[in-house]
Amino acid sequence: MYRKSLAYPYLIWAAIFIAAPLLLIVYFSFFKDGVFTLHNYQKFLEDYYIEALIRSIHLAFVSTVICLVMAYPLAMILSSRQMTNKEIILLLVVLPMWMNSLLRTYAWASLLENNGVINSIxxxxxxxxxxxxxxxxxxxxxxxxNFFPFMVLPIYNVLCKIDRSLVEASYDLGANKITTFRRVILPLSMPGVITGMIMVFMPALTTFLITRLLGGGKVILIGNIIEEQFTRTRDMGFGSAVSMILMLIVLGTLSFMSKKDSLDKGGGLF
Amino acid sequence: MKKWTKITMKAAIMFLAALLTGCASNKPSITVYNWGDYIDPKVNDLFTEETGIKVVYAEYANNEEMYATVEPGNVNYDVIFPSDYMIEKMISVDMLEPIDTSKLTHYTQIDERFKALQFDPENRYSVPYMWGTVGIVYNTKMVNEPVDSWDILWNPKYKGQIFMYDSERDSIMVALKKLGYSMNTRDKAQLEEAKALLIEQAPLVLAYVGDEGKGKMANEEAALMVAWSGDAMVMIEENPDLAYAVPKEGSNYFVDSMVISKGSKNIEAAHRYIDFLCRADIAAKNAAYIGYSTPISAAKDLLPEDVKNSEVAYPNEEMINNPLTEMFNDPSDLIEVYSNIWTQVKASNS
Structure with a gap:
C-alpha cells in the first residue's frame, strides 16, 4: 500500500497532463459545434496534405538512417575499453543539448546563408x-x-552493458571480427538501436521549427500544417485530426518495432 | 516520514503564500501585449517612472497568433495592438472594452485622417498607434531596372533572389493586386487565379521568410523582398544600398491601433498607458526606434530630418489616397480558403 501510494503523484500528473489533453484532441477531431463529423479527416485526403505526410516520413527516415550510420561506429569506439578520455567525447556529443535548440537552429540558418560565414570561407x-x-x-x-545525441546515447549504453565474455566466447569458437559483430554484438545492441531510431524518428517527423528556419518555408511537413492550424487558421478540429493521424502512425511504427523480441532484454526504452 | 511530509507541505504553502502576496501587492500594474520589436524599450520604464504603474510586457509575431492567445480568455492583457482588420474582428465578437477618448489628454493631437477609419468608424474601441504600407524592398546593386510594379517579383531574371513573407494575407494580396483585383475580394475564381499566380512564382522564390527576413535582406541574401514600410526603414538604415517602392498597381495600407481587451481590470491604468504613447515626444521616440510611421504630426516634427522626409515612412498623400491602396477587411469567413491556398503554394515547390 505504502509503495503504491508513491505512484499517485505521477498518476494525477498523467491524468491531468497526458490523458485529458489526449481526450480533448480526440473530441475536437470528431466533433464540430457538438455534432459528430468526419469532415476533419476527409479534409486530410487532399493530395497536398498526403504529400506533406509522405514527405515528412521520407525526410524523418533519411535523417534517422544518417544518424544511425554515424552514431553506431561512434558508440562502438566510445564503449571500447582502450578508449581514453571518452567522457570528453561524450560531453561533446551532449554539450549542444544544453543550449536551446531554437537558438542553435537560428545559428545554423545564418551560418549557412548564401553570404554566411561558411560560404565566405x-x-x-x-x-x-x-x-x-x-x-x-x-x-x-x-x-x-539536432537529434544525433538521441541516437548515440542509447546505443552507447547498450554496448557498454554487453557481457565481454560473450564476445570472447565467440572468438574462442573461431568466429572472426565480422562474424562476431554480425552474430553477437549487433543482435545484443538492437534494443539500443531501436530506442535510438524511435528517439530520432519521432521528433524529426513532427518538427516545424527546422523546416521553417532552414527550409526557408518551402518544405512543408506535417508539423508545419498542425502548427498553422493552431496559430493562424484557428482550425482546432483539423489540427487535432492531423495530430491524431500522426499519433496513429507513430503508434504503428512503435508496435512494429517492438515486435522484435530482443527488446525484452533491457536497455531499450519501449 | 509523515513529519517530513508535513514540513515540506508547510514550506510549499509558505512559498505559495509569498508568491500570492507578491502578486497582490498594492503596486498597480498593467499587462501589455504588443508586436515583437514594436516599441522603444525605454518607453515602458519611462511610463513606470512617471506614473508608478508597472508594465508587464509580452510580444506576438502576427495578428493571428495574438488572437489565438487572447480569444480563449484565460490570459488577460489590458492593452493590445492589433491591426485594422483584426480590430474589426475583435469588435464583432465583443472582445474589446470601449475607450473613453475624453480621458486621453493627447488624443486631439492625432491627425484626423487616422480617426474614424472603416474598422472603427466612431473611434469607440481603438486609438491609432502606427501606420505603414506594404511594398518591395530591393537591392539597388542587384536590380538595375526601376521597381514600380509587382510584376518584377515574377521576372525569371530574379530566380532564387526573391523573398516573400510567410503570410497568406500579404502574399495573396500581392497576387490579387498584380491581377488588378481588390485585396478584399470574396470571389473564389479571383482567389483561384491568385493561387495559380503564386504557384507560378514559387520556383523563383528563394524562401518564404518571417522576421528573420529583415536581417537576411540587409545581408544581401536576396535582391527583392515584399516588406512592410517600417521594416524597410530598418533594413535601409542597416544597408544603404536597399530601397523601397510601393507598386503602382496599389498595395495595402494599414493602421495598428491600441485597444483595451474586454474584462480588463485596469481600465484606468490602460487609459493612462495609451495616453502616454500618444504624447508627442513618446510617439516620436517609438517611431524613430521601430521605423514605422506615427499618426501624430506633432511627433513626426520631432523626428530626425532623414526620417521625417523619408518617402518610405511618410509617402505623399497621393499614394495614400490612391483608390488602389486599400485596407484589409476582416477575412474570418475566408480564413480556410486562404490557408488552403497558402499550403498549396508553399508545398508546390518541394
Missing amino acids: LNALNVPKVQFLYGNGAVIFGMVY
Whole structure:
C-alpha cells in the first residue's frame, strides 16, 4: 500500500497532463459545434496534405538512417575499453543539448546563408558558392544535427552493458571480427538501436521549427500544417485530426518495432 | 516520514503564500501585449517612472497568433495592438472594452485622417498607434531596372533572389493586386487565379521568410523582398544600398491601433498607458526606434530630418489616397480558403 501510494503523484500528473489533453484532441477531431463529423479527416485526403505526410516520413527516415550510420561506429569506439578520455567525447556529443535548440537552429540558418560565414570561407578558398539553405538537404541536416545525441546515447549504453565474455566466447569458437559483430554484438545492441531510431524518428517527423528556419518555408511537413492550424487558421478540429493521424502512425511504427523480441532484454526504452 | 511530509507541505504553502502576496501587492500594474520589436524599450520604464504603474510586457509575431492567445480568455492583457482588420474582428465578437477618448489628454493631437477609419468608424474601441504600407524592398546593386510594379517579383531574371513573407494575407494580396483585383475580394475564381499566380512564382522564390527576413535582406541574401514600410526603414538604415517602392498597381495600407481587451481590470491604468504613447515626444521616440510611421504630426516634427522626409515612412498623400491602396477587411469567413491556398503554394515547390 505504502509503495503504491508513491505512484499517485505521477498518476494525477498523467491524468491531468497526458490523458485529458489526449481526450480533448480526440473530441475536437470528431466533433464540430457538438455534432459528430468526419469532415476533419476527409479534409486530410487532399493530395497536398498526403504529400506533406509522405514527405515528412521520407525526410524523418533519411535523417534517422544518417544518424544511425554515424552514431553506431561512434558508440562502438566510445564503449571500447582502450578508449581514453571518452567522457570528453561524450560531453561533446551532449554539450549542444544544453543550449536551446531554437537558438542553435537560428545559428545554423545564418551560418549557412548564401553570404554566411561558411560560404565566405569557401569563397576565400576559391570554392564556388554553395546554396545550403532553403531545401530538403538543409532540413535533413538540421534534423541530424539536432537529434544525433538521441541516437548515440542509447546505443552507447547498450554496448557498454554487453557481457565481454560473450564476445570472447565467440572468438574462442573461431568466429572472426565480422562474424562476431554480425552474430553477437549487433543482435545484443538492437534494443539500443531501436530506442535510438524511435528517439530520432519521432521528433524529426513532427518538427516545424527546422523546416521553417532552414527550409526557408518551402518544405512543408506535417508539423508545419498542425502548427498553422493552431496559430493562424484557428482550425482546432483539423489540427487535432492531423495530430491524431500522426499519433496513429507513430503508434504503428512503435508496435512494429517492438515486435522484435530482443527488446525484452533491457536497455531499450519501449 | 509523515513529519517530513508535513514540513515540506508547510514550506510549499509558505512559498505559495509569498508568491500570492507578491502578486497582490498594492503596486498597480498593467499587462501589455504588443508586436515583437514594436516599441522603444525605454518607453515602458519611462511610463513606470512617471506614473508608478508597472508594465508587464509580452510580444506576438502576427495578428493571428495574438488572437489565438487572447480569444480563449484565460490570459488577460489590458492593452493590445492589433491591426485594422483584426480590430474589426475583435469588435464583432465583443472582445474589446470601449475607450473613453475624453480621458486621453493627447488624443486631439492625432491627425484626423487616422480617426474614424472603416474598422472603427466612431473611434469607440481603438486609438491609432502606427501606420505603414506594404511594398518591395530591393537591392539597388542587384536590380538595375526601376521597381514600380509587382510584376518584377515574377521576372525569371530574379530566380532564387526573391523573398516573400510567410503570410497568406500579404502574399495573396500581392497576387490579387498584380491581377488588378481588390485585396478584399470574396470571389473564389479571383482567389483561384491568385493561387495559380503564386504557384507560378514559387520556383523563383528563394524562401518564404518571417522576421528573420529583415536581417537576411540587409545581408544581401536576396535582391527583392515584399516588406512592410517600417521594416524597410530598418533594413535601409542597416544597408544603404536597399530601397523601397510601393507598386503602382496599389498595395495595402494599414493602421495598428491600441485597444483595451474586454474584462480588463485596469481600465484606468490602460487609459493612462495609451495616453502616454500618444504624447508627442513618446510617439516620436517609438517611431524613430521601430521605423514605422506615427499618426501624430506633432511627433513626426520631432523626428530626425532623414526620417521625417523619408518617402518610405511618410509617402505623399497621393499614394495614400490612391483608390488602389486599400485596407484589409476582416477575412474570418475566408480564413480556410486562404490557408488552403497558402499550403498549396508553399508545398508546390518541394
